[in-house]
Amino acid sequence: MTSGIGGAALSGHSLLNGGVALVALGGFGPPLLVAAARATSGEGAPRMPSDRHGAAFDAVYAPTRIKHPMVRRAYLEQGAGAERGSRGKGDFVRVSWERALDLVAAELRRVAGVHGSAAVFSGADGGESRGQLHGRPRLLRRLMSLTGVAVAACDAPRAAPWDAAEAGEIKLAYWLGGLLPVAGADRNRLLRLWRSLETCIVQDSHWTPAARRADIVLPTTTSWERDDIECVDDEAGRSLRPIKRLIAPLFESRSDHAIFAALAERLGKGQAFTESRS
Amino acid sequence: MNETLRFEASSREQLAQQFEDSRRNRVLCLEWLASVFAAPPGYDTVVSYRSCELALWLDQLALDPAFSAGIARMQAALDPALDDDTLTARLGIGFGRLFSGIRGRDCIPPYESAFRGDGRLFQVPTAEMEALLVVHNVVIAGGLAEPADHLSVELALLARLIAADHPAARDLQLRIARWVPDFCDTCIARDRLGFWAGAAMVLEAIIDHDARLMQAGARYFIPA
Numbered sequence: 001m002t003s004g005i006g007g008a009a010l011s012g013h014s015l016l017n018g019g020v021a022l023v024a025l026g027g028f029g030p031p032l033l034v035a036a037a038r039a040t041s042g043e044g045a046p047r048m049p050s051d052r053h054g055a056a057f058d059a060v061y062a063p064t065r066i067k068h069p070m071v072r073r074a075y076l077e078q079g080a081g082a083e084r085g086s087r088g089k090g091d092f093v094r095v096s097w098e099r100a101l102d103l104v105a106a107e108l109r110r111v112a113g114v115h116g117s118a119a120v121f122s123g124a125d126g127g128e129s130r131g132q133l134h135g136r137p138r139l140l141r142r143l144m145s146l147t148g149v150a151v152a153a154c155d156a157p158r159a160a161p162w163d164a165a166e167a168g169e170i171k172l173a174y175w176l177g178g179l180l181p182v183a184g185a186d187r188n189r190l191l192r193l194w195r196s197l198e199t200c201i202v203q204d205s206h207w208t209p210a211a212r213r214a215d216i217v218l219p220t221t222t223s224w225e226r227d228d229i230e231c232v233d234d235e236a237g238r239s240l241r242p243i244k245r246l247i248a249p250l251f252e253s254r255s256d257h258a259i260f261a262a263l264a265e266r267l268g269k270g271q272a273f274t275e276s277r278s
Numbered sequence: 279m280n281e282t283l284r285f286e287a288s289s290r291e292q293l294a295q296q297f298e299d300s301r302r303n304r305v306l307c308l309e310w311l312a313s314v315f316a317a318p319p320g321y322d323t324v325v326s327y328r329s330c331e332l333a334l335w336l337d338q339l340a341l342d343p344a345f346s347a348g349i350a351r352m353q354a355a356l357d358p359a360l361d362d363d364t365l366t367a368r369l370g371i372g373f374g375r376l377f378s379g380i381r382g383r384d385c386i387p388p389y390e391s392a393f394r395g396d397g398r399l400f401q402v403p404t405a406e407m408e409a410l411l412v413v414h415n416v417v418i419a420g421g422l423a424e425p426a427d428h429l430s431v432e433l434a435l436l437a438r439l440i441a442a443d444h445p446a447a448r449d450l451q452l453r454i455a456r457w458v459p460d461f462c463d464t465c466i467a468r469d470r471l472g473f474w475a476g477a478a479m480v481l482e483a484i485i486d487h488d489a490r491l492m493q494a495g496a497r498y499f500i501p502a
């Protein structure tokens with residue numbers, strides 16, 4: 001990490017008042033600032049029509065946002081066969097989006113290939129979009145039905161997948177939203193079943209109980225950070241209106257649509273998923 | 279207070295050399311602290327802290343009475359009873375718990391916005407720091423993916439300004455002094471491992487030293 005050690009003259013002088021003890025040492029890793037190649041935007045906080053609406057930004061700008069793709073250390077090193085005892089301990093390693101998406105796609109393909117698509121338990125629970133395009137259950141069904149790696153469990157009775165997990169039929173959970181392992185009357189049972197899974201993937205915007213207990217965590221945007229479309233008259237469907245994003249995606253978060261499009265690409269269905277639309 | 283202003287030199291050339299050494303030391307310290315708070319140490323960095331270059335770096339810092347307590351706390355966190363893998367994991371968990379929000383509201387967001395407003399991130403300080411980066415023609419390195427008011431970004435910019443002997447360093451020092459001491463105090467209180475608490479003690483010592491110099495009318499850390 002550092003270089004150039006050696007020949008540093010140690011001195012009793014204080015570092016703060018002109019000592020020379022450290023001048024021969026090198027730098028500390030890659031620079032955090034680099035020469036500007038482009039102008040940065042000065043995007044400030046959006047104005048809200050009502051003070052009450054400001055509460056929404058407590059969530060958007062919360063310190064508990066998931067910033068980067070993360071993988072549990074043991075899982076990153078040993079894959080689905082890794083020990084599961086460190087799930088929920090917070091031992092995550094930050095990885096690139098490319099690495100995380102490659103891991104997710106490979107694991108979906110492996111589990112579906114070895115155990116069948118019924119062994120992948122996927123669904124959405126919370127974090128619903130205010131628009132139509134980014135509706136999580138819709139996007140999830142589209143990905144899973146096109147790629148055939150899972151049967152989306154969005155509409156299944158809540159107990160059914162857990163019963164299957166108890167029978168050892170579920171090997172992988174891919175969940176959007178945060179409460180899955182603790183949302184039920186018998187939390188101990190749910191946590192036990194969660195621990196029995198070979199791989200847990202959570203896609204969410206905040207460090208929820210599910211995200212903390214996942215093997216792979218993918219950070220998503222909130223509704224405020226993505227363009228969408230809404231139907232003005234939901235019953236009659238008379239017209240559509242755009243919902244423009246208010247702010248750029250925070251940290252490294254991506255929209256569910258972008259994440260699924262990247263996964264579909266890796267699973268050979270990129271064009272079918274996006275139909276060349278962003 | 280006077281002891282912080284004393285340079286021992288018998289000639290103008292020696293005095294100039296001591297000024298230059300002092301500035302280079304400060305730049306190194308700020309760059310190091312920026313790296314400490316930017317990410318948890320990886321395996322290679324942990325090995326270096328225990329037995330290679332960074333171990334020597336800590337030893338040299340510890341010679342300074344202003345830093346010795348903080349460095350001792352950092353060194354204690356590098357528990358020799360643990361192997362390198364286990365220590366890397368422990369520090370990774372500690373960093374996530376303290377700074378990444380994994381453990382919820384108890385985290386210490388290393389952002390100026392969190393300490394100068396109502397707790398939300400990406401507020402006015404972020405925009406102000408973005409503007410400052412533009413003024414000084416730098417951008418945040420791609421791998422960091424943090425807002426411009428992250429502690430490490432502010433420290434890295436300050437290091438850059440001091441290295442260039444830029445007069446704007448003083449304003450940035452004042453900016454840092456408005457929120458980083460609170461951050462450091464929180465970090466010292468909450469970091470059970472002690473690695474970042476020790477670094478916060480070092481950072482606080484530097485800020486405190488600079489504040490006293492400024493009160494004495496000095497131009498940032500070099501006596502006028």
